Amino acid sequence: MAEAERIKAFGEAAEREARDPVNQPTINNWVEAMGNTNPRWQGGEAPPSMAQVWTMYGLGGRPPADDPLHAMMKVLTDAGYTAVLGTNCEQTYERTLKVGEQVRVTTALDSVVGPKTTGMGVGYFVTSRNTWYVDAPDGQREVVARMLFRVLKFVPRVSTDGDSA
Amino acid sequence: MNVGDTIPEWSVAITPTLIVSTAIATRDFQDVHHDRDLAQGHGSKDIFMNILTSTGLVERFVTDWAGGDTDVRGIAIRLGAPAYPSDTLTFSGTVSAIEDGVAVIEVKGAVSLGDHVVGTVRVSA
Numbered sequence: 001m002a003e004a005e006r007i008k009a010f011g012e013a014a015e016r017e018a019r020d021p022v023n024q025p026t027i028n029n030w031v032e033a034m035g036n037t038n039p040r041w042q043g044g045e046a047p048p049s050m051a052q053v054w055t056m057y058g059l060g061g062r063p064p065a066d067d068p069l070h071a072m073m074k075v076l077t078d079a080g081y082t083a084v085l086g087t088n089c090e091q092t093y094e095r096t097l098k099v100g101e102q103v104r105v106t107t108a109l110d111s112v113v114g115p116k117t118t119g120m121g122v123g124y125f126v127t128s129r130n131t132w133y134v135d136a137p138d139g140q141r142e143v144v145a146r147m148l149f150r151v152l153k154f155v156p157r158v159s160t161d162g163d164s165a
Numbered sequence: 166m167n168v169g170d171t172i173p174e175w176s177v178a179i180t181p182t183l184i185v186s187t188a189i190a191t192r193d194f195q196d197v198h199h200d201r202d203l204a205q206g207h208g209s210k211d212i213f214m215n216i217l218t219s220t221g222l223v224e225r226f227v228t229d230w231a232g233g234d235t236d237v238r239g240i241a242i243r244l245g246a247p248a249y250p251s252d253t254l255t256f257s258g259t260v261s262a263i264e265d266g267v268a269v270i271e272v273k274g275a276v277s278l279g280d281h282v283v284g285t286v287r288v289s290a
Contacts, residue, residue, distance in 0.1 A: 026190075026192075029190040030221070033183075033186040033189070033191075034187060034218070034221045035225065036221070036224075036225045039233060040233050047221070048224065048237045049217070049220045049223075049224045049240060050191075050221075052191075053190075053192050053217065056192035056193060056217075057192075058194065059194045083207075086216045087243065087244055088241075088242070088243050088244070089216050089220060089242050089244070090240075090241035090242070091220065091241070092238065092239040092287075093237060093239060156208060
């Protein structure tokens with residue numbers, strides 16, 4: 001798919017800051033909801049799998065125009081592949097984040113594979129890579145976490161009112 | 166921790182409260198994780214658990230067993246059957262390898278519809 005090659009060429013793009021620094025109230029909401037009672041998360045560290053939480057868009061946030069995953073999803077939506085389903089999420093953590101740290105994330109389009117016939121319908125597997133950074137005291141940016149994320153973007157086999165609206 | 170160690174099964178009751186509170190706590194406001202009418206409008210049976218929560222519960226399952234000081238190096242999961250309210254999510258796991266101070270733990274989280282999540286967690290050993 002030519003559009004995929006064009007968007008892959010964006011490289012590691014759409015760098016953006018977390019809305020808030022790593023903070024205890026947000027950690028508290030997370031550990032309460034998850035039922036995670038590890039005392040370590042009351043001592044200035046954030047749970048590793050929260051890395052992604054800090055840079056979620058939230059209610060008001062929107063992906064920037066140069067976001068490769070957003071751009072690829074739009075291409076496929078416009079081509080009729082309207083439905084989306086997460087299939088793989090692979091996170092690696094270099095270290096835990098500390099309360100007070102300000103996190104940034106970049107997004108790159110890794111691959112677009114398809115069209116494939118799946119149990120859900122015909123679609124494309126879209127794989128993106130996120131990298132989370134913190135600025136080190138020496139001015140260098142430090143990678144703290146990475147994620148490979150794959151979704152199936154597909155034509156639903158049975159259209160519903162909600163999808164066709 | 167030794168290769169072949171099995172983590173005792175852990176079952177979580179999937180309630181609407183769990184799905185909604187974890188979705189919001191992970192700052193994921195997609196309607197399918199908190200609004201049943203809209204979720205059904207998208208063709209889903211009900212609201213369902215978001216991926217950040219599946220990952221967070223896998224993390225908890227492993228570290229509750231391995232110990233709170235365990236450093237988690239990575240969580241890789243494949244998503245399968247949705248986790249809907251009124252179902253039960255049951256985790257199981259086995260240590261499959263230990264190399265260079267890192268243990269690989271194979272983890273599965275099953276619901277009534279099948280495997281919700283299958284994957285590996287890498288932790289300091």
